[in-house]
Amino acid sequence: xxxxxxxxxxxxxxxxxxxxxxxxxxxxxxxxxxxxxxxxxxxxxxxxxxxxxxxxxxxxxxxxxxxxxxxxxxxxxxxxxxxxxxxxxxxxxxxxxxxxxxxxxxxxxxxxxxxxxxxxxxxxxxxxxxxxxxxxxxxxxxxxxxxxxxxxxxxxxxxxxxxxxxxxxxxxxxxxxxxxxxxxxxxxxxxxxxxxxxxxxxxxxxxxxxxxxxxxxxxxxxxxxxxxxxxxxxxxxxxxxxxxxxxxxxxxxxxxxxxxxxxxxxxxxxxxxxxxxxxxxxxxxxxxxxxxxxxxxxxxxxxxxxxxxxxxxxxxxxxxxxxxxxxxxxxxxxxxxxxxxxxxxxxxxxxxxxxxxxxxxxxxxxxxxxxxxxxxxxxxxxxxxxxxxxxxxxxxxxxxxxxxxxxxxxxxxxxxxxxxxxxxxxxxxxxxxxxxxxxxxxxxxxxx
Ligand code: HAM
Numbered sequence: 001x002x003x004x005x006x007x008x009x010x011x012x013x014x015x016x017x018x019x020x021x022x023x024x025x026x027x028x029x030x031x032x033x034x035x036x037x038x039x040x041x042x043x044x045x046x047x048x049x050x051x052x053x054x055x056x057x058x059x060x061x062x063x064x065x066x067x068x069x070x071x072x073x074x075x076x077x078x079x080x081x082x083x084x085x086x087x088x089x090x091x092x093x094x095x096x097x098x099x100x101x102x103x104x105x106x107x108x109x110x111x112x113x114x115x116x117x118x119x120x121x122x123x124x125x126x127x128x129x130x131x132x133x134x135x136x137x138x139x140x141x142x143x144x145x146x147x148x149x150x151x152x153x154x155x156x157x158x159x160x161x162x163x164x165x166x167x168x169x170x171x172x173x174x175x176x177x178x179x180x181x182x183x184x185x186x187x188x189x190x191x192x193x194x195x196x197x198x199x200x201x202x203x204x205x206x207x208x209x210x211x212x213x214x215x216x217x218x219x220x221x222x223x224x225x226x227x228x229x230x231x232x233x234x235x236x237x238x239x240x241x242x243x244x245x246x247x248x249x250x251x252x253x254x255x256x257x258x259x260x261x262x263x264x265x266x267x268x269x270x271x272x273x274x275x276x277x278x279x280x281x282x283x284x285x286x287x288x289x290x291x292x293x294x295x296x297x298x299x300x301x302x303x304x305x306x307x308x309x310x311x312x313x314x315x316x317x318x319x320x321x322x323x324x325x326x327x328x329x330x331x332x333x334x335x336x337x338x339x340x341x342x343x344x345x346x347x348x349x350x351x352x353x354x355x356x357x358x359x360x361x362x363x364x365x366x367x368x369x370x371x372x373x374x375x376x377x378x379x380x381x382x383x384x385x386x387x388x389x390x391x392x393x394x395x396x397x398x399x400x401x402x403x404x405x406x407x408x409x410x411x412x413x414x415x416x417x418x419x420x421x422x423x424x425x426x427x428x429x430x431x432x433x434x435x436x437x438x439x440x441x442x443x444x445x446x447x448x
Contacts (some may be wrong), residue, residue, distance in 0.1 A: 002159070002447060010219050011131070016278060023259065025140065026030065026132070026134035026139050026140025026141065027112040027139065028133075028139065033344075036347055036348060036351050037343060037347075038190070038338060038437075039342070039348040039351075040346035041334055041346050042125045042145060042174060042334070043349060044343075044346045045123075045125065045332070045334075046123060046145075047173075049147055049165055050123075052121070052164050053165075054124070054147055055120075056124065057104060057123070058120070059097070059100070059103035059124065061097055061126070062096060063102070063106065064093070064095070066093075067103065068095055068097075068099075071101075071105075071278070071279045071315055072099065072102065072277045073278025074218075074220040074278075075215065075219035075221065075276060075278075076219070076277060078099070078277065078376050079207065081132075082098060082130040082131045083095055083096070084096040084099055094298055096129035096248060098128060100124055100146045100148075100331060101279070101312060101329055102279070102315065102319065104148045105312075105315050105319055106319055107150075108120060108122075108150050108151075108316075108325065109316060109321045110318060113150065113151075114151060114325065115314055118152060118325075119151045120151055121147070121148070123146065123148075124146050126143065127143055128142055128144050139335060139340065142333065142335040142387050143336060144331040144333060145284070145331065145332045146329060147165065147329055147330065148328075149325070149328050150327040151327065152326060153326035155255035156259065157327075158282075158283045159330050160327055161309060162260065162265065163263055164329075165267060165332055166179065166287065168332060169306065169307070169332065172337055173343060174337070175291060177286055178266070178268055179257070179265055179266065179267040179268070180267070180268050180269075180273055181260075181269055182242070182269060182270055182272075183241060183242060183245055184280055184282060184406075185281065186248070187281065188246060188311070189244045189245050190221040190244075190281060193221075193239065194390045197238060197239055197393050198349035207231055209228060212226060212231065221274045222276075224272045224274045225274060235272055238272070241271060241277070252283070262431060264303060268287075273285075273286060275310060279318065280310040280312055281312065281314055282311045284307050284309075285406035287305055287308065288305055291300070291304060296448045304336070306333055306336060306337055307330060307331055307333055307354060309328070309329060310329075312327055312329070313325075354386075355382055356404065356406045356408055357385065357395075357398070358372060358380075358384070358407075359385070359392065359396065359409045359410065360387065361390070361391075361409065362412045363393060372408070372420065372438070375438060375439055375441065378439070379442075379443065381442055383408075384398075384404060389407060404426050405424065405426055406424060406425065406427070406445070407423045408421070408422055408438075409430075417433060418437055419432050419433060420432070420438055422438075422445070
């Protein structure tokens with residue numbers, strides 16, 4: 001069911017063919033309040049990122065398919081089921097970006113950013129596309145805000161990433177976020193760990209579904225992501241990545257946790273945390289909100305993932321770079337955060353509270369109205385009006401509803417005299433002012 005109570009179509013091909021054209025399943029229009037919340041969130045998040053020294057980047061919404069096949073991982077849900085790929089008339093295989101990191105790393109390599117002082121710290125935001133089953137907090141087009149720290153292997157970069165993203169969540173009004181964290185180790189540790197997981201799940205193969213048996217063969221780490229109730233108890237007893245960390249990886253992880261302690265960021269080690277993308281190594285983390293919710297089984301604590309990230313020290317080579325570029329980053333699911341009602345107070349700076357309401361009476365006044373609005377705009381006085389309405393009382397009623405204290409009334413007589421009435425809605429006093437003096441007069445009375 002969607003918000004209006006209407007049933008979601010089962011799949012794309014079943015979308016109604018008659019009647020007015022509708023939006024695509026899992027993709028929504030953003031109307032004024034939600035649009036402003038999103039813009040306000042991005043503005044606040046960008047400001048925080050800029051304070052910490054991040055610079056903006058905007059990569060294209062469309063990339064070459066290979067940028068994601070190898071990096072996100074052939075045996076991940078994203079690549080196997082969720083990508084929007086297409087072939088152009090020229091024969092290129094392209095993809096609507098399902099996430100931001102691979103594109104940012106592609107840009108880093110393409111623009112030779114290794115010649116800049118390292119690390120290169122970048123932030124980005126905008127829409128991403130995954131062909132998932134739409135449900136609450138999960139859409140096919142959704143918005144993320146992400147940061148990436150490229151060209152650094154030091155644990156301080158992991159700590160900055162977590163600090164900045166958590167600060168953004170806090171500014172959006174989220175107080176009790178849990179930082180879940182784990183380490184997958186470097187290449188060596190990961191490969192030893194994969195072998196251990198393979199051997200463990202192989203012993204319990206009878207409990208695995210056909211799909212999970214495939215995963216066991218190709219990507220046993222993904223089994224730790226499984227929601228299958230039969231294997232949840234198995235996951236609890238599965239080998240833990242942490243036990244396979246070798247010297248340097250262990251040290252790196254210990255340092256990250258020390259930073260979090262020093263920054264007073266509470267965290268919870270989650271040994272099943274592997275993330276849904278294959279490019280990760282070393283630190284991985286998720287920002288989790290736990291909420292009591294009424295479910296089919298009664299009241300339950302629901303885990304909502306608001307963002308996540310980690311190190312991706314080997315991603316650059318997967319994209320064809322000659323050398324590894326150790327890096328770390330993370331992204332927030334902004335659509336999800338806003339749909340839960342957080343961040344709606346973050347209004348963008350362009351959204352101004354109207355200071356005056358403009359009323360016009362008669363055709364002559366309507367003709368002059370745009371000139372008056374332009375005078376007010378130039379004087380930086382935000383104005384609201386209802387040019388489609390004609391009567392005085394209906395327009396006054398709108399001004400009252402909007403709780404705007406100053407009203408400008410332009411009638412036939414005022415047009416002839418090149419003046420306008422300025423009325424104070426609180427004490428009902430009014431004054432006729434020359435249009436040429438209007439901006440100065442309003443600034444004076446508003447400042448009082
Ligand atoms: P991710 O965990 O796939 O990571 O996505 C980040 C966040 O986007 C998720 O925590 C979730 O809140 C939100 N999200 C994901 N899919 C959807 C969806 N279908 N609808 C609504 N929200 C969604 C990444 O994308 C990595 N690129 C993060 C990263 C940056 N790692 C390193 N640097």
